[in-house]
Amino acid sequence: MNGVLNELNENGVDIKSVIERFAGNEGLCTKFILKFVDDKSFNEAKEALNEKDFEKVLVGVHTLKGVSANLGMTDLYKECDNVVIKIRANDHEIEKDMQKIEDEYDRIVNIIKKYK
Numbered sequence: 224m225n226g227v228l229n230e231l232n233e234n235g236v237d238i239k240s241v242i243e244r245f246a247g248n249e250g251l252c253t254k255f256i257l258k259f260v261d262d263k264s265f266n267e268a269k270e271a272l273n274e275k276d277f278e279k280v281l282v283g284v285h286t287l288k289g290v291s292a293n294l295g296m297t298d299l300y301k302e303c304d305n306v307v308i309k310i311r312a313n314d315h316e317i318e319k320d321m322q323k324i325e326d327e328y329d330r331i332v333n334i335i336k337k338y339k
Contacts, residue, residue: 225253227338234334237295244293255294257339260332262290265324272321280317281310284324299327 224232224242228249232238238252245252268283288303302324306317 225249227256227335228253230334230337231256231295231331234330235298236331237297239295241293241295257335259290259294260335260339262287264290265328269321269325272317275315277310277315280321281307284310287324287328296327296331299324299331302327 224238228238228242241256242249242252245255264283264286266283268280268287271277271279271283284303284306288300288307291297291299291303302320306320306324309315309317309320
């Protein structure tokens with residue numbers, strides 16, 4: 224494993240399953256991991272939350288949920304899933320949950336940026 228994949232693996236990202244998902248192609252896996260920092264869904268969800276537009280929050284968080292699942296970011300996926308469930312149940316008390324997403328998102332992005 225290269226540097227970014229190894230460090231993410233050491234920090235709870237399920238890199239082995241991601242490499243399997245990419246048919247063993249570590250180069251392709253790395254390419255998609257590095258592109259994660261360019262994904263706009265988290266920032267769009269955060270902006271929508273500030274505007275109390277929960278439909279847009281749902282779209283952004285749901286997108287981030289899918290991306291994080293595909294990239295083995297299990298903790299981020301779980302936090303996103305929690306927010307998706309709440310919004311779909313019309314529970315809009317999600318500020319603390321969004322902070323958990325932001326904390327995990329920032330943790331992962333900061334690791335990736337060291338290699339970009």
